Amino acid sequence: MIEKKLKQQKQEQDQTEEKNNIFQVAKLSGVSIATVSRVMSGKAYVSPELTNRVKKAAVTLDYHPNRSASSLRKRVSKTIGVIISDIENPFFTSVIRGIETILYDSGYSLFFCNSDEDPKREKTHLSNLRAEDVAGIIWTPTKYNNEFCKNLVESGIQLVAIDRSPGMDHMDSVTVNNRKGAFEATSHLAQLGYQRIGLISGPKQTSTSIERLEGFKEAMLYHNLVLDQKLIIYSDFRQTGGYRAMQTLLELELPPKAVMVSNNLMTLGALQAIHECNLKIPDQIAIVGFDDMPWATSLQPSLTAIAQPAFDIGTTAAQLLLERLKDPTRSYRQVVLDTKLMVRTSCGSKKNLVIKSIIET
Amino acid sequence: MIEKKLKQQKQEQDQTEEKNNIFQVAKLSGVSIATVSRVMSGKAYVSPELTNRVKKAAVTLDYHPNRSASSLRKRVSKTIGVIISDIENPFFTSVIRGIETILYDSGYSLFFCNSDEDPKREKTHLSNLRAEDVAGIIWTPTKYNNEFCKNLVESGIQLVAIDRSPGMDHMDSVTVNNRKGAFEATSHLAQLGYQRIGLISGPKQTSTSIERLEGFKEAMLYHNLVLDQKLIIYSDFRQTGGYRAMQTLLELELPPKAVMVSNNLMTLGALQAIHECNLKIPDQIAIVGFDDMPWATSLQPSLTAIAQPAFDIGTTAAQLLLERLKDPTRSYRQVVLDTKLMVRTSCGSKKNLVIKSIIET
């Protein structure tokens, strides 16, 4: 009793202070802090009369409920963690925007982490997010750290994997049909009459990269084309890697007449290497990229590419997470979105090829 | 006393539960929670013996201090808010990476918000961040909402403005010497012999855009070139805007022979318009962009551009904030970083121009 009085006196003294808390609002509106809480959260009925008084007081005092206190008490926070493997890749950037859009509308905040493809950093981030008591995490797994993830899931944090398949069942995921996309891109080249088709692939272990490679191989087989291992270069999904890979291909005795590049950044590097050799696209070498990018239409010639629904990946992942937060018992879902081939001019057209072969004979 | 006992008993029951707290660790290592706290934060001396026991227990229990509780108690969080105006712009993406790099090393987490250049969203984000009790905020101001910022600063949250000058003194800021950069880019064109030089400018109100316009005008004056208002198009810093602006320029009776574009996205649009008209760069039109981008070297011809130290802007802003957090009384700093002209081939060279004029005469 007495303690309580003291507490309130203290609060009163602090009224002129900068930070307003629930006590100030309660005092100003002449109700208990419980009522203030109820009004602010809108989760219980409070008479219009009191509701009004509280709201007015809240505005007057510029009161914003303290989130730390709230999540400490509720043991759940209105915060979602996001771990991206490469923030400088426009693909992930669109994904983030998708996530942010949905989360913003639902009143969630977003903790952002960049793993830089480094499993150590990834783990640190995962730990931090857990300490931060986030409600859930959306991430691009760099590798499938099973035990650690299970730990997280058991501690009540929901996980959604994006871009790369998580390699486990107890998790929602949003990925893209990489195999089909790569198949379509390669088929596009085959249908235009190209036979010596090269591939600049990503890292051998990454799931996206493996699936794209499979799609490529399947398409080659499907179109009865020779699969020359020399024309498949494994690289690192980075610009410099794509540059070196393309150089390697061009230095071959029999370089490819067309090439598919397994992600956007490597495409940039490949393009650079092609230009440095003064090769004409598509006449001397055709190129199709995985990931459509803003600059694809600004290139000369414009770049034919497999478009991934990056923004949708983000929104879908966010929605999946929100749904799971509402109903944690829901069965896990693996959403696979479709890619789309954007035909532009970097692969030429059938007509050109036919004409060329006539001229050449 | 009795209460305490009950509490500890409760804790004991929960031991098998998923979430471990400071009590579990204290119990397992046979010390008080205060000692555990001291060991975890490393802020006070604890004997090696106990330190060890606590650390071992923490590992065993997979204990992670709860951040909400910590920041509630300390009334400061180890969290920094970041509000970016356009996450899909690679420039900001590099800035974020810079920020993240520094903050990660200092054990801070990063709350991310995307304002989409929308002042309303910006304000919501600012409110949320304040409720979240972040230690500080790094942001790109969409407009200078003076009273609101003052409010924030008064409530103890430190602000650092980036990219755009905040238009007020009571704030740290990191910007770029836009005027000088634009001057150099324009001078580069002038020195190569171009006379009819156009400008695709950003929004009339944005500080970056204004400063770049000024630099452009100064350079024109400096090189005794005619400033034709028809050659200055105000646009919106977006790709489609740049596209339309370039179209407008090209439809002029006397289109410019060279053009400077005031940001990266608009450059992309301008390039697209140029290609659609089948104009040769740089022979028929030279182009220099503001913001150097990964794709600049992959273009044919490669793009001459003003490089902004985006990553450094991020690291500098983060450091500024960290320093202020240590010493809130420090005087405010306005850091202005330099740009750098990256000369490539989209503006041709003097030799070419001379040869051309000889041929044409």
Next chain:
DNA sequence: TTGAAAGCGCTAACAC
């Protein structure tokens, strides 16, 4: 419908 009161997990002032 509203209020009183008990903590959420942690830190820091104070004891010893």
Next chain:
DNA sequence: GTGTTAGCGCTTTCAA
């Protein structure tokens, strides 16, 4: 050097 204890601001029983 280590332990005890009082809250940080909030939500949520439980009573009234």
